[in-house]
Amino acid sequence: MRSTLARQTSAGLRLLLAMTVLTGILYPLAVWGVTRLPGLVGNAEGSIITHHGSPVGSELIGIDLVDPRARADPALDRYFHTRPSASAKTPLGPGDPATTGGSNLAADSRALLAAVQERKQAIALREAVAPQQVPADAVTASASGVDPQISPDYAHLQVPRVARNNGLPEQQVRAIVDARTRGRDGGFLGDLAVNVLQLNLAVAEAAHS
Numbered sequence: 001m002r003s004t005l006a007r008q009t010s011a012g013l014r015l016l017l018a019m020t021v022l023t024g025i026l027y028p029l030a031v032w033g034v035t036r037l038p039g040l041v042g043n044a045e046g047s048i049i050t051h052h053g054s055p056v057g058s059e060l061i062g063i064d065l066v067d068p069r070a071r072a073d074p075a076l077d078r079y080f081h082t083r084p085s086a087s088a089k090t091p092l093g094p095g096d097p098a099t100t101g102g103s104n105l106a107a108d109s110r111a112l113l114a115a116v117q118e119r120k121q122a123i124a125l126r127e128a129v130a131p132q133q134v135p136a137d138a139v140t141a142s143a144s145g146v147d148p149q150i151s152p153d154y155a156h157l158q159v160p161r162v163a164r165n166n167g168l169p170e171q172q173v174r175a176i177v178d179a180r181t182r183g184r185d186g187g188f189l190g191d192l193a194v195n196v197l198q199l200n201l202a203v204a205e206a207a208h209s
Contacts, residue, residue, distance in 0.1 A: 049197055057197045062148040064094035065200060069165075074126040078165035080158050080199045083137050084119055085145035091115075091122040100145040116140060127157055149193035152181050166207040176202045 047059040057063050062082040070077035074092060085095020086103035105112035119139040124131040135153040155177045163173040180198050184190050 049201070051201050056201065058148070059195060059197075060148055062146045063197050066094060067165075074122070075128065075161060076165060077126065078162060078203075080150075080155060080162055080196050080203070082196045083147045083150060083154075084139065084141045086141040087145055091119045092126065095145050102143040102145065103141055123157075127161055129157065133157065148197065149182070149195050152177065152192050152194055155181075155194045155196075155199065162203060166203055168203070168206055172206060173203060176206065 048055045049057050049059055064082045064085070065079040067077045067079050081092070082094075084091070085093055086101060087095040087099045103112065103115075105115075116139045120131045120134045123134050123138050127134075135151055135157065137151045138154045138157070156174065159170055159173045159177060162168075163170040166173075177194060177199065180202065181192055181194050183192060
């Protein structure tokens with residue numbers, strides 16, 4: 001009986017040791033190595049965006065900049081803006097990145113419909129357009145609340161305001177948007193998208209050049 005117990009204990013310890021080495025050492029090392037293969041679009045270092053050699057954010061986390069000049073009049077805002085966040089206390093945000101997450105409101109929720117209508121009116125006023133011209137991603141919060149990208153439609157909607165408040169021609173800002181519009185993965189997966197942080201950095205660079 002003791003011999004059987006000893007054999008079972010020994011087998012269990014050997015299995016524990018083998019699985020520890022396999023899943024605790026070899027597998028993490030393999031994943032770490034794959035993320036550093038040359039030629040990959042991204043890696044495991046956070047996809048950091050640098051500007052003049054300094055890190056300013058991540059390609060994966062939306063940053064909704066706040067323009068102090070626009071507190072009294074949103075039409076004076078010089079920045080492109082991300083999708084709304086469910087954590088925002090006002091229709092135009094910004095949200096709190098420390099409390100990311102969706103609203104968890106159902107599609108037939110009256111509260112959700114009211115929030116969407118309030119955002120649509122606020123954005124239409126800020127961009128000086130009719131409410132029906134505001135695209136869907138401008139008024140619907142993402143699941144994470146920190147989407148880094150917006151649709152080209154929403155980016156182009158913001159171009160006249162951004163160009164005017166940065167002293168740039170609209171055509172130049174539209175060219176910046178087009179140059180930073182990412183295509184569909186594999187040519188057919190997902191939607192066209194524009195990274196908002198990269199847009200704002202490019203506009204700031206053009207405005208100070």
